[in-house]
Amino acid sequence: MSATAAYSTWREPARDLPVIGHPDVLVVGAGSAGIAAALASSRRGAQTWLVERLSHVGGLAGFGLINLLLSLDDGDGRQVVAGICQEFVDALDALGAARHPSRSDWGSEDPGAVEQWRKWGLIWGAPPESVRYSVAFEPESFINVAYDLLEAHGVQLRLHTGCAATHTTDGRIEAVVVESKAGRQVIMPTLVIDTTGDGDVFTYAGATAEAVAIHPHQWFRMGGVTGLDGDEPMAGGIFFRTTDPGRVLVPWGGPGFAPSRINPVDPVELTRAEVECRRGVMAEVARLREQAPGFGEAWLDDITKQLGITESRRLVGDYVLEKNDGDRRFADSVARTGHWTRRGVVYDIPYRCLTTPAVSNLLTAGRCISTSRYVHQATKEIPAAMATGEAAGAAAVAALDVGAQVHAVDVEALRLDLAAAGAMVGGEPVPGM
Ligand SMILES: Cc1cc2nc3c(=O)[nH]c(=O)nc-3n(C[C@H](O)[C@H](O)[C@H](O)COP(=O)(O)OP(=O)(O)OC[C@H]3O[C@@H](n4cnc5c(N)ncnc54)[C@H](O)[C@@H]3O)c2cc1C
DSSP: OOTTTTOSOOOOOOOOOOEEEOOSEEEEOOBHHHHHHHHHHHHTTOOEEEEOSSSSSBGGGTTTOOOEEOOSBOSSSOBOOOHHHHHHHHHHHHTTOEEOOOGGGTTOOOHHHHHHHHTTTOOOSSSSOOOOSOEEEOHHHHHHHHHHHHHHTTOEEEOSOEEEEEEEETTEEEEEEEEETTEEEEEOOSEEEEOSSSOHHHHHTTOOEEOOOBOOBOOEEEEOOOOTTSSSOOOSSOOEEOSSTTOEEEOOBSTTTSSSOBOTTOHHHHHHHHHHHHHHHHHHHHHHHHHSTTOTTOEEEEEOSSOBOSOOOEEOOSOOBOGGGTTOOOTTEEEEEEETTEEEEEEEEEGGGSBOTTOTTEEEOGGGSSBOHHHHHHHTSHHHHHHHHHHHHHHHHHHHTTTTOGGGOOHHHHHHHHHHTTOOOOSSOOTTO
């Protein structure tokens, strides 16, 4: 028996950690929600830091290869998400790095138009289907747009830096411990926004959360596919056109494909999933080459660099948005979203879904906000994640003026501020907008 076998815990010696910054607002996690949160905060004049554990921003929307914005509309032709998400669409359009139906087609049930956009992965749900305001985009460009905007608006970005712990006093996060090649360091922000997707920060800070085991996905792209431009439906597998000629996006994974459900915050299960999913991807690549028309000479372009985790920890916050809240108008709504598979359903997202009773200076945005599992299907989507990110960034700055108490924010003023910046906040119409 090894001499260390008797140990099941190890007492880490106490030591002083270097404090590397005191930003007004610290955003943890630079996926689509974190990018929007940092931009919204910095644009309002707050000294804003954005930390990200990986080597790039974008999260699932970037090299997670979830390169479809589903959806910015309600399924019946009305736009319900705008603001920073729309700004990204405009920037991607200018680069030729996005494809989406024109406004005049949103809500159309014309079968030809529906079939055309189905090939881009923009049509989901039960008949009668309509053309949605959804967007296929190119991930490198999404990341480039993000870097340009973050730099232009003065966000201090630190990549390769993961949040490892928080220290909380009297229900307020005082210190955020980060880990990188520089070791363990501390950031002491006034306000914190958790956009980790997994709710790491609110978990470390002691907030209540829910989580379920899920089947992972591992999307990938193939190049050199021929015959994509014709009118025939794509055959031989499930794949979508992309903005690059001859390149397709394959949405591999989920029940029936990925080997088993995993706990998405357990590194052992994540490791197993990475290895097993990769084997599944390679088998699907071989099958497509053999069986799918146009794939004979195709090659594997890339596999997602972030395992596809549809849901992880969800905050149980000051309000939990439920299925029955579809189409309910909330006075404290700060964002809204449609549903990518259901037409005519619009959720207002109350400010209270971003806050927790456990911590006074913490906001949450993106896929880990406080909703039921059912509603999470809608609020997890990238446009909704960007909308809640934008709301959290603006709210954090508003909280700076009220003693860093997120529960003391004047939500009506916040709604006005967001609407003036171009966001769609839901609730009753905002005066003057
Ligand atoms: C298989 C699949 C298919 C999907 N399909 C679509 C679709 O077609 N259209 C659509 O709109 N949405 C889709 N979604 C949902 C959508 O992609 C995500 O829910 C959305 O991108 C979440 O954004 P986020 O910023 O909240 O989280 P993420 O994109 O996960 O970003 C979180 C970021 O935080 C970082 N991070 C995590 N922990 C830490 C830490 N401790 N310290 C520092 N950084 C940390 C991560 O590295 C990551 O960059 C899909 C999701 C999956 C998994």
